[in-house]
Amino acid sequence: MPSPLPNPDIEIDARGHRCPTPTLRLRRGLERAVRGQVVVLLADDPLARIDAPHFVHEAGHELLSVEATDDGLRFRVRKV
Numbered sequence: 001m002p003s004p005l006p007n008p009d010i011e012i013d014a015r016g017h018r019c020p021t022p023t024l025r026l027r028r029g030l031e032r033a034v035r036g037q038v039v040v041l042l043a044d045d046p047l048a049r050i051d052a053p054h055f056v057h058e059a060g061h062e063l064l065s066v067e068a069t070d071d072g073l074r075f076r077v078r079k080v
Contacts, residue, residue, distance in 0.1 A: 008040035008076065009033060015072050019047040023055045026077065030061060033079040038064065044072030 012029045014022035022043035029039045041052060049066065052075050056063045064076040 009037040010039045011042070012039065013042045014048075015042050015044040017043070018045050019051050021045075022048045023051045026052055026055065026075070027059070030059065030077065030079050035079055037079050039077045039079065041075040041077070042069075042072060043075070048073055048075075 010029045010033055012022075012025045014025045017025075022041060022045055026039065026041045029041070033039055041048075043052065052073075053063050053066065056075075056077050061080050062078040064078055065074075067074040067076075
């Protein structure tokens with residue numbers, strides 16, 4: 001059985017905003033976080049499914065999960 005995902009240290013609700021706003025808010029959240037903290041981004045713009053993981057990879061952080069929810073997407077990112 002896989003280990004459970006850690007609870008977020010910072011949660012960013014960017015639902016209702018179009019790209020690039022969700023990714024920009026994720027970047028700001030990761031700037032506030034310390035190494036090892038988990039940041040959760042909630043977004044409902046379908047383009048966030050592409051933009052957020054690309055940003056996380058380019059910035060060198062760890063994408064823990066991307067989940068579809070009833071009202072959008074939930075990204076869990078660990079600051080590296």
